[in-house]
Amino acid sequence: MTDAYTVLRHCPLLAGFPDVALHEAARHARVRSFQANQPIYEKGEPQSNLCVIAEGLVRISSVNAQGQEAVLIIFDRGTWFGDAVFSPGTGRVYGATAHEAAVLVEVPGPFFRDLLQRYPQSYPVVLDLISQRLWSAISMIEEDALRGTQARIGQRLLFLSQMQRGGKPEGGPVTVRLTREHIANMMGMTRQGVHRTLKAFEAQGLITLGYGRITVEDEAALREHLATLN
Amino acid sequence: MTDAYTVLRHCPLLAGFPDVALHEAARHARVRSFQANQPIYEKGEPQSNLCVIAEGLVRISSVNAQGQEAVLIIFDRGTWFGDAVFSPGTGRVYGATAHEAAVLVEVPGPFFRDLLQRYPQSYPVVLDLISQRLWSAISMIEEDALRGTQARIGQRLLFLSQMQRGGKPEGGPVTVRLTREHIANMMGMTRQGVHRTLKAFEAQGLITLGYGRITVEDEAALREHLATLN
DNA sequence: GGAAAACTGTCAACTGGTTTACAATTGCTT
DNA sequence: AAGCAATTGTAAACCAGTTGACAGTTTTCC
Numbered sequence: 001m002t003d004a005y006t007v008l009r010h011c012p013l014l015a016g017f018p019d020v021a022l023h024e025a026a027r028h029a030r031v032r033s034f035q036a037n038q039p040i041y042e043k044g045e046p047q048s049n050l051c052v053i054a055e056g057l058v059r060i061s062s063v064n065a066q067g068q069e070a071v072l073i074i075f076d077r078g079t080w081f082g083d084a085v086f087s088p089g090t091g092r093v094y095g096a097t098a099h100e101a102a103v104l105v106e107v108p109g110p111f112f113r114d115l116l117q118r119y120p121q122s123y124p125v126v127l128d129l130i131s132q133r134l135w136s137a138i139s140m141i142e143e144d145a146l147r148g149t150q151a152r153i154g155q156r157l158l159f160l161s162q163m164q165r166g167g168k169p170e171g172g173p174v175t176v177r178l179t180r181e182h183i184a185n186m187m188g189m190t191r192q193g194v195h196r197t198l199k200a201f202e203a204q205g206l207i208t209l210g211y212g213r214i215t216v217e218d219e220a221a222l223r224e225h226l227a228t229l230n
Numbered sequence: 231m232t233d234a235y236t237v238l239r240h241c242p243l244l245a246g247f248p249d250v251a252l253h254e255a256a257r258h259a260r261v262r263s264f265q266a267n268q269p270i271y272e273k274g275e276p277q278s279n280l281c282v283i284a285e286g287l288v289r290i291s292s293v294n295a296q297g298q299e300a301v302l303i304i305f306d307r308g309t310w311f312g313d314a315v316f317s318p319g320t321g322r323v324y325g326a327t328a329h330e331a332a333v334l335v336e337v338p339g340p341f342f343r344d345l346l347q348r349y350p351q352s353y354p355v356v357l358d359l360i361s362q363r364l365w366s367a368i369s370m371i372e373e374d375a376l377r378g379t380q381a382r383i384g385q386r387l388l389f390l391s392q393m394q395r396g397g398k399p400e401g402g403p404v405t406v407r408l409t410r411e412h413i414a415n416m417m418g419m420t421r422q423g424v425h426r427t428l429k430a431f432e433a434q435g436l437i438t439l440g441y442g443r444i445t446v447e448d449e450a451a452l453r454e455h456l457a458t459l460n
Numbered sequence: 461g462g463a464a465a466a467c468t469g470t471c472a473a474c475t476g477g478t479t480t481a482c483a484a485t486t487g488c489t490t
Numbered sequence: 491a492a493g494c495a496a497t498t499g500t501a502a503a504c505c506a507g508t509t510g511a512c513a514g515t516t517t518t519c520c
Contacts, residue, residue, distance in 0.1 A: 062372050070375040072368055083365070086357040093365050113354065120350035123357075124343065127316040130360050135313070135323050137367035138302055142292050144374050145300040145418030149507075179467065188375030193507050195469070211467065211516050379477080409497065423477050425499070441486050441497065 004029045007054040007105045013080045013129055014052075016122030021115055029107045034098035045092045048084040048109030053077045056102025057177075061185075062094050071186040074099055074178070076163050085109055086130070100177065148230035153187060153197045154222055157207065161216040173208070175215045183214075234259045237284040237335045243310045243359055244282075246352030251345055259337045264328035275322045278314040278339030283307045286332025287407075291415075292324050301416040304329055304408070306393050315339055316360070330407065378460035383417060383427045384452055387437065391446040403438075405445045413444075 004026035008014050014022060031054070034040060041047065043062065051058075058075045072094060075081055083093040088109065116122060143152055161174040184194045198214065201207045206222045208215040216222060234256035238244050244252060261284070264270060271277065273292065281288075288305045302324060305311055313323040318339065346352060373382055391404040414424045428444065431437045436452045438445040446452060 062376075064376050068376055070372045072371060083361075086354075086361040094368070116353070117350070120347070120353065123346070123350065123353045124316075126357065127353075127360065130357065130364065131313075131316040134360065134364045134367060137364060137371060138324070141302060141367060141370055141374070142300045144371070145415070146292075146294050146298055181467075185375070190508055191468085192470085192509085196507085199469090209468090411497080420478060421498085422479085422500085426477085429499090439498090 002031055002054050002103050002105075004031055004105045007052055008107075010078055011052045011080055012078075013050075013126060014122070016125035017115070017119055021119050021122075025107050025112070025115060026105075028111050029105050032104050032106060034102045034104070036098055036100045038098045040096040040098060040102075040104065041092050043092055043095045047092065048088060048090075049082055049106040050080060050085045050109065050112045051082045051096070052080045052105045052107070054103040054105050057099040058102055058104075059097045059099040059182075060094050061097065069185050070188070071182055074160065074163065076166060078166065082109075085112060088113065149187070149189065149193070150197050150200070151226050151230045153183065153194060154201065154206075154226040156183070156186060157201075157214065157216055158219060158223060158226070161219055170219050173215050173217045174219065175210075175213050177213045179212050232261055232284050232333050232335075234261055234335045237282055238337075240308055241282045241310055242308075243280075243356060244352070246355035247345070247349055251349050251352075255337050255342070255345060256335075258341045259335050262334050262336060264332045264334070266328055266330045268328045270326040270328060270332075270334065271322050273322055273325045277322065278318060278320075279312055279336040280310060280315045280339065280342045281312045281326070282310045282335045282337070284333040284335050287329035288332055288334075289327045289329040290324050291327065299415050300418070301412055304390065304393065306396060308396065312339075315342060318343065379417070379419065379423070380427050380430070381456050381460045383413070383424060384431065384436075384456040386413070386416060387431075387444065387446055388449060388453060388456070391449055400449050403445050403447045404449065405440075405443050407443050409442050 005023055008022045008025055008029070009019075014025075017025075034056070040051070040058065053075060055077055057077075058081060059071060060073050060075065060081060061069050061071045063069045081096060084090045116126070143155055147155070157176065160176045160178065164174050164176055180194050180198065181191045183198075184191045187194060198207065198209060201222070202209050204225065205217065206225060207217060235253055238252045238255055238259070239249075244255075247255075264286070270281070270288065283305060285307055287307075288311060289301060290303050290305065290311060291299050291301045293299045311326060314320045346356070373385060377385070387406065390406045390408065394404050394406055410424050410428065411421045413428075414421045417424060428437065428439060431452070432439050434455065435447065436455060437447060
């Protein structure tokens with residue numbers, strides 16, 4: 001389903017807008033497809049589109065001078081991103097890449113900001129959602145500071161599996177399509193270091209490892225295990 | 231100066247409001263004083279006041295089950311905080327403590343949210359500032375992932391000295407009033423581990439160490455030094 | 461179908477930060 | 491002014507994670 005209106009209507013960020021507004025936004029939006037690993041935008045680009053994921057996964061990351069990539073987060077369909085949407089004048093702060101084949105609905109930044117002004121009842125929802133992102137970023141900083149690597153890796157797996165599920169209720173196994181190296185880049189660790197912990201989790205029956213994917217067999221059991229350590 | 235209106239008027243978050251609105255806010259506000267290390271609110275409290283710092287320093291932190299404290303950030307006068315302001319219904323996500331004697335102007339959450347609705351022109355400023363906080367949180371995650379401990383500690387010192395200066399131009403030495411242990415708690419390290427790096431910085435003439443304080447002698451030189459390592 | 465590329469598993473040496481322990485200093489309190 | 495609590499300095503043993511190196515596996519793409 002790549003109908004722009006439908007995609008926007010299901011995006012939580014836009015939940016506060018009436019239908020008229022979203023139909024208007026859909027008319028101004030542009031639908032673009034990306035292949036796996038194709039860059040969507042690079043750090044520093046001056047654009048400020050709001051991007052909503054209609055299909056696929058998007059990786060937000062930052063590459064330093066030495067070419068090391070820090071994967072900051074991976075967004076799933078239905079979510080929105082676009083660093084500079086709310087700060088006109090600033091360029092993109094991080095880079096976005098299609099993690100797997102993806103389809104995006106892009107609403108131009110200036111148009112979106114204008115739409116917000118015209119439908120101010122939508123602001124509380126937007127503020128609430130940005131606040132939640134701020135908290136989840138801060139809680140990652142907190143975990144980095146307080147918990148050991150095992151707990152941090154496990155927590156990240158839980159986060160990724162929750163994202164994979166979307167909003168569906170917790171139940172059977174959830175498969176996250178990420179390489180060990182991606183996990184390592186998210187954790188600021190090496191592939192080998194992550195490997196050791198994942199193997200330990202697998203030995204305990206909490207996860208199953210595959211080529212380019214990690215399956216969380218039982219989220220509740222993993223969560224419970226993490227509570228015991230560190 | 232603990233006149234509520236004046237404090238609110240100088241808070242960047244409220245820059246989008248006309249004077250009338252801020253006078254009204256000042257009338258609904260409550261001014262409270264705290265002694266050093268006195269708790270302002272604890273994690274989980276149901277209140278959602280917006281707090282603006284009229285005087286002093288405020289420490290935002292999280293304490294885990296084992297009693298370890300992660301210092302997330304230290305706010306200076308003129309800045310605002312209050313986790314749940316924009317997400318009614320949520321309790322406080324982190325704890326706030328007066329780091330040194332402080333005076334706060336507290337605007338009740340429900341009143342503030344109502345004021346936003348009545349003066350929607352103020353929303354863009356608020357969104358912009360929250361976005362910036364989100365970025366600075368994310369850039370910390372990024373640094374945790376990509377840079378070594380020396381660079382991370384140095385970067386944090388720069389951040390703290392900038393905060394200490396307020397908006398004033400960079401110039402002479404800036405003294406940050408924090409113990410080595412607080413720094414360690416911000417970095418997720420031990421006091422001894424931090425000590426080694428700080429001593430190295432001191433040996434290079436970049437900083438001076440004192441009892442309960444660290445003086446950044448030359449911010450530009452420190453910044454330049456950090457660029458060379460890791 | 462076969463070669464190249466990407467990903468994974470594994471191991472030994474190394475190292476930076478932790479742990480543990482104790483002494484010295486500073487500043488506040490009475 | 492003495493006494494006590496908080497902060498700081500220091501050093502050795504330890505250890506988790508990195509580095510570097512290589513072989514095996516899975517996938518992709520001609």
